[in-house]
Amino acid sequence: MCLLLLSPSLGENTLDIARQFCQFAGKMAQNDGQTSQIDETDRALVALLAANARMPVADLARRLGLARTTVQARIERLVTRGAIAGFTIRRGTALKEAVRATVLVCIEPRAQAEVLARLRQLSTVETVHTTSGRFDLMVVLCAGSTQELDGSLDRIAEARGVKSSESLIHLSTKLDRRG
Template sequence: MTPQLDDTDRALIAALQSNARLPVADLARSLGLARTTVQARLERLERSGAIVGYTLRLGEAARAPLHATALVNIELRAGPAVLARLRSLPAVQVVHTTSGRFDLLVQIAAQTTQELDETLDRIGETRGVKGSESLIHLSTKIDRRD
């Protein structure tokens, strides 16, 4: 079931994306609603799956300093084994399947160039990987992640 969100739901979600630790009373005050109304909406959004959890976003000082993207080509039917290997590499943060020239887009975060290099080597030597191309992130110009 896809939840139907109205403008108030979207405003509530935006406030939580900015700071998920805001007390319900503060959320209610900022939205001009009763605290019980906000609490009921939060419960409905959680039940419907629109909100699936609350998380911590790290600041610059706590994030890994090096980030890279590996574009990976894999052999036919090698997906499950390659994904299992990628899952075992601590520096691998996110893996997306893609359309086009590459099969997987692998996002990596590392503390050192050595850790990044070793992670890229582990990806390249994985059984079922035909080839890869890596892109080291230099700076972030836009970041709209939730």
């Protein structure tokens, strides 16, 4: 709510400016009680953290040309607002599984819960996404060998509620923007 006490002697122009100010203040207040948006500095900070989530705040500050306390406050604000959901590691080549595949799965109507329960039991399942179009689920598998991958594909195909599946074996990575 915006409350301005104005003199009756003010002109219509001043009243219009005051109304615009109140509209602007209302829009800013609707932003979860926070008046700041994610700006280019925040985006640069998130990019640096995405490349190395363990980078010390002092190094982040130096690269961004900001004070360490400013960077720490920005990180805390981004976490609080949900822009940053957490900090994690990415496996290097020494720890990456040898074989990866994407499996496109068609399921019976109302069988999603049962199929997802089966997929959760498979240690090779990395992610499961619902999709639009011809397939219902997209499953990403990571296996230590082609034999382990083959076994996982068999268990997916055998799961009750699965009508059909199509496997796409990942051969090489040509672009990875995750860092």
